[in-house]
């Protein structure tokens with residue numbers, strides 16, 4: 428709940444408001460926020476949950492569909508917020524990767540939400556994780572919302 432209040436304060440737009448409903452469902456799961464609230468998840472983004480090859484594919488998706496607004500270094504600008512660095516991570520910490528996937532899928536690219544395939548959305552999430560200094564591993568991020576919901580975003584160490 429605290430997390431959602433914080434999210435509200437970040438002053439996001441209507442597009443976000445519709446998506447935060449999804450995040451609410453997830454965040455309202457039992458145990459969320461309780462000590463040991465990670466127990467429903469099987470892993471975190473520190474565990475190497477995407478591959479380097481997948482992040483490379485995601486980088487291509489990013490360059491073609493996201494970079495015009497979010498910038499070549501993911502630092503954002505006048506058109507869009509930053510997708511790398513502490514603001515971004517603080518915002519998403521303790522939410523599942525599935526929520527980030529869904530958020531992007533329903534609202535991005537802003538000029539044509541939902542126009543990419545689930546594979547492309549998953550790959551671009553892998554690229555965002557890599558760009559935020561999370562480690563690559565042996566297994567690709569699954570193209571499966573339920574499986575993505577079992578991976579928690581935590582602060583990089």
Ligand code: HEC
Pocket residue numbers: 439440442443488489492493494495496497506507508509510515518530531534535536537538551
């Ligand atoms: C036409 C410009 C534009 C394009 C293209 C675009 N975005 Fe965005 N994006 C925005 C704007 C504006 C916001 C802030 C408003 C909002 O939250 O919807 C945003 C917000 C976001 C957020 C939320 C940021 C946060 O702090 O939580 C994510 C994640 C995101 N975009 C990812 C993407 C990805 C991935 C792509 C490519 C598939 C993409 N965007 C393409 C304009 C764009």
